[in-house]
Amino acid sequence: MTTIIKQLKAWEILDSRGRPTVKARCELESRAVGIVSVPSGASTGAAEAHELRDNDPARYRGLGCRKAVANINGEINTALAGRLLASQQELDTILIELDATANKSRLGANAILAVSLAFARAVSQERQYPLYQHFADMQELPLRTLPRPTINLFSGGKHAGGQVDIQDVLLVPAAAQTMDEALAVTFAVYQSASELTFKKYGTRSLTADEGGLAPPFPDTETMLADAVETIEQAGYVAGKDVMLAIDVASSHFYQDKLYHLDHEQLSSAAMIERLGNWLSRYPLVSIEDGLAEDDWNNWPDLYARIGSQTLVLGDDFLCTNPGRIQRAIANQAANALLLKVNQIGTLSEAAQSCQLARSANWRVTISARSGETEDNWLADLAVGWAGDQIKIGSITHGERLAKYNRLLEIEADTHLPLIAWPTDGSQNNHS
Structure with missing residues (x-):
């Protein structure tokens, strides 16, 4: 699999608790598109990757995600647009190296995950495979059962x-x-x-x-x-x-x-x-x-x-x-x-x-x-x-x-x- 990202775009949406989270769109040169929303936890472990929040108390009590969105629309899009990618692993490695922190706190794990997932959905569209089949192929697993x-x-x-x-x-x-x-x-x-x-x-x-x-x-x-x-x-x-x-x-x-x-x-x-x-x-x-x-x-x-x-x-x-x-x-x-x-x-x-x-x-x-x-x-x-x-x-x-x-x-x-x-x-x- 080789593919080229044409553009990444993101915006802030609300999750099921009315709190902000990130939605991202990945368009490939083939015109395949993947759009994904990422979740957010309440009961979070201390070792979890870091969600980037705005910390502006005047807006959503500091929980806004405009910084994470801006990172996708700006730095991450600049780094990836026009890039030939051979695999999900290559994309994710670039994102990890671009962030360059142990817990993804600079760009935000919410921004990084939104791009990672949106790319996967876009590639499954490009391949004309159901998303579950694309995920199975990532781990070279047969489809056998439902959880x-x-x-x-x-x-x-x-x-x-x-x-x-x-x-x-x-x-x-x-x-x-x-x-x-x-x-x-x-x-x-x-x-x-x-x-x-x-x-x-x-x-x-x-x-x-x-x-x-x-x-x-x-x-x-x-x-x-x-x-x-x-x-x-x-x-x-x-x-x-x-x-x-x-x-x-x-x-x-x-x-x-x-x-x-x-x-x-x-x-x-x-x-x-x-x-x-x-x-x-x-x-x-x-x-x-x-x-x-x-x-x-x-x-x-x-x-x-x-x-x-x-x-x-x-x-x-x-x-x-x-x-x-x-x-x-x-x-x-x-x-x-x-x-x-x-x-x-x-x-x-x-x-x-x-x-x-x-x-x-x-x-x-x-x-x-x-x-x-x-x-x-x-x-x-x-x-x-x-x-x-x-x-x-x-x-x-x-x-x-x-x-x-x-x-x-x-x-x-x-x-x-x-x-x-x-x-x-x-x-x-x-x-």
């Missing part, structure tokens, strides 16, 4: 104003054979949850950043118990038809080497035991960020305690960063990667992170962010990169549904099966 969705049911933490400490309880429609069936099952459970929360807490179906319901749970235990109850009220068997996953997001309640959870102060060892207790009582097939991102010494103990029964999934802990992933592999600290492309800033680096995880026989969950747009490229990425799971959010809000509806479209076009669950030969049975 199984993990779908927000209840939210807390930074996604929902902190009314409960942990961030999300998610549904995993484990018995579903198709994406269509998985979403139908989720709809039934979500409606059951809406009815339960209204009856139990008097709350209407008001939702958090990613569409999860957010009633005033008194503690995490109640949140998990209510999730199981809603599954059963919808007519399914918890632990067989539908499993649960949790995003603990422990970094956000970790202070002075203690976990401030449910009005208690827990040591790392006590936090591990708490997670193990939840695992023994609830059908949890994935536990994300069970410990804080900097609690490195205790992640191997967490993995030793629960790793044979569930996915020990790293988000803030790993930040889709090849260096952190390599360290976690060496330390036997996890067995799954939550892959967020904007945590690292280019497609090529995200592909490297994905390949590293695969080399250790880890599972990979392709994830959206709390601040999303109506763009659906994430669905194509999860299919093309053979994601085991995809984490988009709930089945409400248009920016979430854009990705689910794209998965349904890909399913209709390709007839790819939904990946089997569990994928690692282990299962935490609850019935």
